[in-house]
Structure formats: C-alpha cells, structure tokens
Amino acid sequence: MKSIQTKLTVTILIIFLIAMSVLGGLNYWKARTIVTGEITSSMEKLAENSALSIGDWLDKGIFHLEGIAKAPAVQSGNLEEMAPFFVQVKKNMVKFATIGYVAQNGQAIDAKGFRLNFGSKTWFQEAMQGKASVSDPVLSPSGDLEIVLAVPIKVEGKINGVLFGAISIADINQKVLEIKAGETGYGFMVQENGLLIVHQNKEMAMKINVLESKEASSAIKATYERMVKGEKGLAQYDDKGIATTVAYAPVPRTGWSLVVKVPTAEVSKEVASLTVISLVTIIVVLVLAGLLIAWYARSMTKPLRELEMAANRIADGDISNITLDSNADDEIGRLSHSFEQMAGNLRDLIQKISGATEQVAASSQELTASSEQSAQAASQIATSITNVASGASEQLAAANDTTAIVEQISAGIQQIAANANQVAAHSAQAAEKAKDGDKAVEKAVNQMGQIEETVNASSQVVSKLGERSKEIGQIVDTISGIAGQTNLLALNAAIEAARAGEQGRGFAVVAEEVRKLAEQSQEAAKKIAELIGEIQEDTDRAVVAMDNGTREVKTGAEVVNTAGAAFREIAGLVTGVSGQVKEISAAMQQMASGSQHIVDSVKRIDDLGKKSAGEAQGVSAAAEEQLASMEEIASSSQALAKLAEDLQVAVSKFQV
Incomplete structure (x- = not known):
C-alpha cells in the first residue's frame, strides 16, 4: 500500500468493517434475544393455554356431575332408583364412559349395575371431604384407561355419598396430541409421580417414569421435579444428544403437568435466518461503502497526485506552465x-x-x-x-x-x-x-x-x-x-x-x-x-x-x-x-x-x-x-x- 488512496480506502473500510461487525453483532444478539424470547414465550403460553384448556374440559365434566348430584334420584340415596337414572343420564352425556354412586361406606353402583367398593380410592376420599376430585388414569373393569371425576353429594348440607363419572383417557390423548409447536414440536403430559400419561410415542405412555428412569439425565430429572411440584416455566436439556427446549404448566384440579417439547435447533432457526440476512446486509453495505470510499479517496487524493507530478517536474527542471486544477476550499x-x-x-x-x-x-x-x-x-x-x-x-x-x-x-x-x-x-x-x-x-x-x-x-x-x-x-x-x-x-x-x-x-x-x-x-x-x-x-x-x-x-x-x-x-x-x-x-x-x-x-x-x-x-x-x-x-x-x-x-x- 504505497499510495495514500489505497491506504485511505483500506483504513476506512477496516473501520467500517469493525463498526458494521459490532453493529451487526449487537443487532444479532438483540434479535436473537427477542426472537428466542418470543418463541419461548409462545411455547410457555401454548403449554399454559393447553393446560388450562384441559382443565376447563375437566371442569365441565365436574360441573355436569355436580348438576346430576342434585337430581332427586341421587339425593334419595336409593341404589335401586339410581341405576336406571344413571343409564338415562349416560345416554344424554356420551363423554362419560360410566356414571356411578358411592355410598359413605365405599360401596358403589354404576349405570351398568356393577357393584364395587371404592372406599380406598383417593378420589373418593377427597370427594367425601367436600371437594371435587380428578383421579390419575386407571384401568377400568373393561381394561380401558380412564380417569374418574368425583363430586360430593350433599343432602341438606351433609355429604351423603359421592357421584363419579369415568372418562376415557383417549379424549385427553386427542387434546394433548393435537398440540403442535414449530415443525416437529409436540405436547405430552406427566403425572405427579413422573409417569408419562400421554405421549406421541404410545410405547412410552403409562410405561416410562422419568424420575425413576436410569437413562434420564440429572437436568431432565430436575426439570420433571419442578413439573410434578406444580410449577410452570421453561427449561433446556439434552435428550439423547439432541438439544431440547421444553415449556411446562400444571393442569388445574390435577397433579399433572402439560409439556410442550421443541428441538432447540428449531428455536434457533429463525435466529439463523436473521444471521444470514445480517451477513448479507453487511456484505452489501461494505461493497457499496467500499465503492463510495474508493471514489471519495480517489477524488480526495487527486490534488495530491497533481502536486506530486508538479513537484517531479520541478525536480527535473521543468517549471513551465505549472497549473493545478484544484478548487477545493480546504488545506489541500x-x-x-x-x-x-x-x-x-x-x-x-x-x-x-x-x-x-x-x-x-x-x-x-x-x-x-x-x-x-x-x-x-x-x-x-x-x-x-x-x-x-x-x-x-x-x-x-x-x-x-x-x-x-x-x-x-x-x-x-x-x-x-x-x-x-x-x-x-x-x-x-x-x-x-x-x-x-x-x-x-x-x-x-x-x-x-x-x-x-x-x-x-x-x-x-x-x-x-x-x-x-x-x-x-x-x-x-x-x-x-x-x-x-x-x-x-x-x-x-x-x-x-x-x-x-x-x-x-x-x-x-x-x-x-x-x-x-x-x-x-x-x-x-x-x-x-x-x-x-x-x-x-x-x-x-x-x-x-x-x-x-x-x-x-x-x-x-x-x-x-x-x-x-x-x-x-x-x-x-x-x-x-x-x-x-x-x-x-x-x-x-x-x-x-x-x-x-x-x-x-x-x-x-x-x-x-x-x-x-x-x-x-x-x-x-x-x-x-x-x-x-x-x-x-x-x-x-x-x-x-x-x-x-x-x-x-x-x-x-x-x-x-
């Protein structure tokens, strides 16, 4: 770099490159923070809204049971009168697989006429305490996975028994598996003991307990411990070598946690596209700036080149017609x-x-x-x-x-x-x-x-x-x-x-x-x-x-x-x-x-x-x-x- 034009162009380009790199880095970091925040925030909202949706769905079932519990046939406590009533109700409310009554002693009768004893069931004990209850998935007598909704039957202010309704877990599976996040993200649900209730991989549902799994890393177990405690939030961990981002929220009335799982690469995909756009923008700006700087440096050093030529002529002894075409009102x-x-x-x-x-x-x-x-x-x-x-x-x-x-x-x-x-x-x-x-x-x-x-x-x-x-x-x-x-x-x-x-x-x-x-x-x-x-x-x-x-x-x-x-x-x-x-x-x-x-x-x-x-x-x-x-x-x-x-x-x- 012997000429001032080249030195000036390269120096300004280097300064411009440093400035653009710093500016681009700051923009990338800011955009990455914003985009990542929006994506993770949307995941958290999706998990929370989905959990609330399932909770609303369960609340509707409890609301229906509470209405049925006020019917005279149920209030009477006569099991002979209740059986045909439950059959009629089940026809009108197809969401319930069965509806039944549990006396104070734990003896129960359902719409099919089965007589069972549910005195040891948690949901029965909670309902007898005066509050609606939702059970964990259980096997029905027919061998299907169901959840039980239970409400107390109150007669003149006293709890006279418990009204329960069994709902097939398939309905909940459908709601959870409909959750989509990004291109490959999906939703699943975890029970309060760490057991996977609903999962897109059917072989894992009701079989894998993450907290007891030896394959799960400490980061995964720590995240699931926060889930079963009823917390909501966001976490990142490696799942079998794949960086994963999960958002989780508790399902109301239950000890469950609804989880939205997305590969971290998809979260960073938008950031990567912003990176490409930033790089292309920097390159285009640098090219345009280089052309502009080169033109400016050439015009700025033109009088200096004329001065150099004139000085060389004087050094060679030629001082005839020394004219310099410079109208700039500056030092040069x-x-x-x-x-x-x-x-x-x-x-x-x-x-x-x-x-x-x-x-x-x-x-x-x-x-x-x-x-x-x-x-x-x-x-x-x-x-x-x-x-x-x-x-x-x-x-x-x-x-x-x-x-x-x-x-x-x-x-x-x-x-x-x-x-x-x-x-x-x-x-x-x-x-x-x-x-x-x-x-x-x-x-x-x-x-x-x-x-x-x-x-x-x-x-x-x-x-x-x-x-x-x-x-x-x-x-x-x-x-x-x-x-x-x-x-x-x-x-x-x-x-x-x-x-x-x-x-x-x-x-x-x-x-x-x-x-x-x-x-x-x-x-x-x-x-x-x-x-x-x-x-x-x-x-x-x-x-x-x-x-x-x-x-x-x-x-x-x-x-x-x-x-x-x-x-x-x-x-x-x-x-x-x-x-x-x-x-x-x-x-x-x-x-x-x-x-x-x-x-x-x-x-x-x-x-x-x-x-x-x-x-x-x-x-x-x-x-x-x-x-x-x-x-x-x-x-x-x-x-x-x-x-x-x-x-x-x-x-x-x-x-x-």
Missing part, C-alpha cells in the same frame, strides 16, 4: 494554490537570474576588454614617464655641467661661450622632450578618464547584480516561509488527526505526506538560498574590487595630472634657460659681471631638475601600480565572467 486546495504560486515565483526568479547572468557576462567581458586597454595605456604611460625621468636626469647632468662652467668662468670667456652654446643645444632638446612628455601625460589623463568611466559603469552593473541577488534572496525567504507554514499546518493536522483517534488515522497519513512535501520544498529553497548567498558574496567582492580600481584610477589620474603640470613647468623652465643661454651668447661681455646671477640660476635649474626626476620616478611607480591594478581588475572580471557562465549553466537546467 490551499496547498495546491500556494504551490502553484511558488512555481510561478520560481519561474520568474529563474528568468530574472538568467537575464541578470547574461548582463553580468556581457559587462564582465566589456570590463575585461576595458581593463586590458587600460593596462596597455598604463604601460605606455610608464614607458613615457621613464623617458621623462631619463630626460630629467640628462637635464640634471647639464645643470651640473653648467655649474662647472660657471665656476670656470674666470678661466675664459671663450670656454664659457662654447659651454653656453652646448647648454643652448641641450636646452632645446630638453624642451622638445618636455613637450613630448606633456603630450604623453595628456594622453595618459584621457586614458585614465576612460578607465574611470568604464570602471564606474562596471561597478554600477555589479551593484545592480548585488541588488538583484538580494531580491532573489527575499523571494527565496518567502518560499521558505510558505514551506515552513505548510509544514506547520501539516503538523497541526497530524496533531488533530491524532486527537481524533482511529477516525483521524487516514487524515494523519495524508498530513504526514503533505509535511514531507513541505520539507522537500523548504530544502530546495534552502539550497537556492545558499547558491544566491555565494553569488552575493562573489558580487560583493567584485564591488569591492571595482571600488578599489576606481580609487586607484582616480589616484593615477591625479598623479598623471601632477606629472603633466610638472612637465609644463619644466618646459617653461627649459625655454627660459634657452633664452638665458642665448643672452649669454649675445652678451659675452656682461657674463663676467653677472656670473653670480648665472650661478644662482644654474642652482635653481639643478633643484628643479632633481625635483622633476623625483616626480618622474613617482609617476613611473604609480603607473606600474595602475598597471597591476588593471591586471587585477581583468582577473576579477574574468572570474566574474566564469561565475556568470556557471550560473547560466545552472539556470539552463530549468525550462521556463
């Missing part, structure tokens, strides 16, 4: 809506990253090209500054020579003139070099300006990339927050499902699966955040490098501008020197008197030459540092281009 519906929004945001994020990486790649290429050009320009500046330094050194040497010449002025005007001409030639050369240096510095200044513009543009692009990376980080934080909230909702759903107990287990499984999806989404957002963090760190380093490059370029530009100013000053000084040398050549006579001025001028030239040489060396060092900075910028831009390329490869895995 809201999860589907949030997942669809997350996919859309992720698609927009990937598109922005892709565009930004393209811009970064292009800008890094432009920055690399500009830094290479700046490096070349810086190299040229360094070369030019070296030449300037060389020219300054030559100028310094010329100034030293001039000083020596001035010190040797006293040696001869001619030598001074020659040296002055040489100084003029060197001064003209120095002027040309100074002009060339000025042009080179101007060109270096222009190149520095271009480098500064390029570096500023690159810095702006990298800064913009950093801002985009921060926006991406915020979006990833939003995604992570949604995933966390989803995880929390799933945890709350699992807690509620656990509180619901067994009914909430299917939903608990569904909540656990939702929580796993949220954790996977949160993990993916975490990985994206780590990647964006690395991009932001690289971007920050690029921004720092750009800022350092910008500062170095500005410093280089200031140094170059200073060098340009120095070159212009040198050019002016060299021009002045050239003019002074010409004046020396034109006015040789005046040199003698102004030699001290010449010495002073030459010293100033010497100081300026030293200063120019130092500044030229500083400019050369700055140019070399600028060259190194440009190489570092080129290296950083190449690394940035490589990083942008790697990011493009990572983003290209997603289809938007």
Whole structure:
C-alpha cells in the first residue's frame, strides 16, 4: 500500500468493517434475544393455554356431575332408583364412559349395575371431604384407561355419598396430541409421580417414569421435579444428544403437568435466518461503502497526485506552465494554490537570474576588454614617464655641467661661450622632450578618464547584480516561509488527526505526506538560498574590487595630472634657460659681471631638475601600480565572467 488512496480506502473500510461487525453483532444478539424470547414465550403460553384448556374440559365434566348430584334420584340415596337414572343420564352425556354412586361406606353402583367398593380410592376420599376430585388414569373393569371425576353429594348440607363419572383417557390423548409447536414440536403430559400419561410415542405412555428412569439425565430429572411440584416455566436439556427446549404448566384440579417439547435447533432457526440476512446486509453495505470510499479517496487524493507530478517536474527542471486544477476550499486546495504560486515565483526568479547572468557576462567581458586597454595605456604611460625621468636626469647632468662652467668662468670667456652654446643645444632638446612628455601625460589623463568611466559603469552593473541577488534572496525567504507554514499546518493536522483517534488515522497519513512535501520544498529553497548567498558574496567582492580600481584610477589620474603640470613647468623652465643661454651668447661681455646671477640660476635649474626626476620616478611607480591594478581588475572580471557562465549553466537546467 504505497499510495495514500489505497491506504485511505483500506483504513476506512477496516473501520467500517469493525463498526458494521459490532453493529451487526449487537443487532444479532438483540434479535436473537427477542426472537428466542418470543418463541419461548409462545411455547410457555401454548403449554399454559393447553393446560388450562384441559382443565376447563375437566371442569365441565365436574360441573355436569355436580348438576346430576342434585337430581332427586341421587339425593334419595336409593341404589335401586339410581341405576336406571344413571343409564338415562349416560345416554344424554356420551363423554362419560360410566356414571356411578358411592355410598359413605365405599360401596358403589354404576349405570351398568356393577357393584364395587371404592372406599380406598383417593378420589373418593377427597370427594367425601367436600371437594371435587380428578383421579390419575386407571384401568377400568373393561381394561380401558380412564380417569374418574368425583363430586360430593350433599343432602341438606351433609355429604351423603359421592357421584363419579369415568372418562376415557383417549379424549385427553386427542387434546394433548393435537398440540403442535414449530415443525416437529409436540405436547405430552406427566403425572405427579413422573409417569408419562400421554405421549406421541404410545410405547412410552403409562410405561416410562422419568424420575425413576436410569437413562434420564440429572437436568431432565430436575426439570420433571419442578413439573410434578406444580410449577410452570421453561427449561433446556439434552435428550439423547439432541438439544431440547421444553415449556411446562400444571393442569388445574390435577397433579399433572402439560409439556410442550421443541428441538432447540428449531428455536434457533429463525435466529439463523436473521444471521444470514445480517451477513448479507453487511456484505452489501461494505461493497457499496467500499465503492463510495474508493471514489471519495480517489477524488480526495487527486490534488495530491497533481502536486506530486508538479513537484517531479520541478525536480527535473521543468517549471513551465505549472497549473493545478484544484478548487477545493480546504488545506489541500490551499496547498495546491500556494504551490502553484511558488512555481510561478520560481519561474520568474529563474528568468530574472538568467537575464541578470547574461548582463553580468556581457559587462564582465566589456570590463575585461576595458581593463586590458587600460593596462596597455598604463604601460605606455610608464614607458613615457621613464623617458621623462631619463630626460630629467640628462637635464640634471647639464645643470651640473653648467655649474662647472660657471665656476670656470674666470678661466675664459671663450670656454664659457662654447659651454653656453652646448647648454643652448641641450636646452632645446630638453624642451622638445618636455613637450613630448606633456603630450604623453595628456594622453595618459584621457586614458585614465576612460578607465574611470568604464570602471564606474562596471561597478554600477555589479551593484545592480548585488541588488538583484538580494531580491532573489527575499523571494527565496518567502518560499521558505510558505514551506515552513505548510509544514506547520501539516503538523497541526497530524496533531488533530491524532486527537481524533482511529477516525483521524487516514487524515494523519495524508498530513504526514503533505509535511514531507513541505520539507522537500523548504530544502530546495534552502539550497537556492545558499547558491544566491555565494553569488552575493562573489558580487560583493567584485564591488569591492571595482571600488578599489576606481580609487586607484582616480589616484593615477591625479598623479598623471601632477606629472603633466610638472612637465609644463619644466618646459617653461627649459625655454627660459634657452633664452638665458642665448643672452649669454649675445652678451659675452656682461657674463663676467653677472656670473653670480648665472650661478644662482644654474642652482635653481639643478633643484628643479632633481625635483622633476623625483616626480618622474613617482609617476613611473604609480603607473606600474595602475598597471597591476588593471591586471587585477581583468582577473576579477574574468572570474566574474566564469561565475556568470556557471550560473547560466545552472539556470539552463530549468525550462521556463
């Protein structure tokens, strides 16, 4: 059971099966109790009504005898008059086999004229005590089984004898054997001593005494003991291996008990049919419930299957057209809506990253090209500054020579003139070099300006990339927050499902699966955040490098501008020197008197030459540092281009 649909269906079916089984068991037990109670109650009523019916039948016989006992022929006590009277009565009352009179001494005469002595009979003794009596079955003189009904004959309030009427037991047999219960149940009658009076098995009637039988079990004997005591009730026992249910009731005016006997299997037959109906009902309900539950589980898990497919597509890098068809206003519906929004945001994020990486790649290429050009320009500046330094050194040497010449002025005007001409030639050369240096510095200044513009543009692009990376980080934080909230909702759903107990287990499984999806989404957002963090760190380093490059370029530009100013000053000084040398050549006579001025001028030239040489060396060092900075910028831009390329490869895995 790997799918939630199967788990949900099976779980609900098991719960439904348990509920239906418990309900069916309770219904079966209740129905069994009711049906068994009705059947046994009907058996008890049948036994009681049948006993009362026989009692009524006996009461009618006693009532007839009591009417006959009031006849004058009977009241007279004359046996000669009674015999023909009894014959006439018997003709009108065929239920009696015979009718007779018993005197106080026990002598009796019946309608047939037989004279017998019944003084020892129980029924006679009870009648002489003033109450009607019914005897147990006895053999008549003719050999038939009969029961005797006896009533006292009262004359003026005194008992003058007993009137009796004999009834064939066949009449009672017919009434008892007509009793039917169920399909095979029947009735029988027991005498007060345990003897079977009436039974459908004629071989048992008047022959089997249950209380004295060795074959009867203790349960059977205990039941018969209650019967002979005149009790009524219901009992169950095994009769020769067959479970039997009996209902019994006493017969009025007698010590007999009428019994209705039914196999217990027949009593349980109705219950068995109810069992079959209950089982069929449970099976039908389970089948219908299974179909309904399967349909419900399928419709309930359909959004989850769509979520799974969408998550697999995103895992494979395909985030194009992620749409989920879920209009449910529940946790799953809201999860589907949030997942669809997350996919859309992720698609927009990937598109922005892709565009930004393209811009970064292009800008890094432009920055690399500009830094290479700046490096070349810086190299040229360094070369030019070296030449300037060389020219300054030559100028310094010329100034030293001039000083020596001035010190040797006293040696001869001619030598001074020659040296002055040489100084003029060197001064003209120095002027040309100074002009060339000025042009080179101007060109270096222009190149520095271009480098500064390029570096500023690159810095702006990298800064913009950093801002985009921060926006991406915020979006990833939003995604992570949604995933966390989803995880929390799933945890709350699992807690509620656990509180619901067994009914909430299917939903608990569904909540656990939702929580796993949220954790996977949160993990993916975490990985994206780590990647964006690395991009932001690289971007920050690029921004720092750009800022350092910008500062170095500005410093280089200031140094170059200073060098340009120095070159212009040198050019002016060299021009002045050239003019002074010409004046020396034109006015040789005046040199003698102004030699001290010449010495002073030459010293100033010497100081300026030293200063120019130092500044030229500083400019050369700055140019070399600028060259190194440009190489570092080129290296950083190449690394940035490589990083942008790697990011493009990572983003290209997603289809938007």
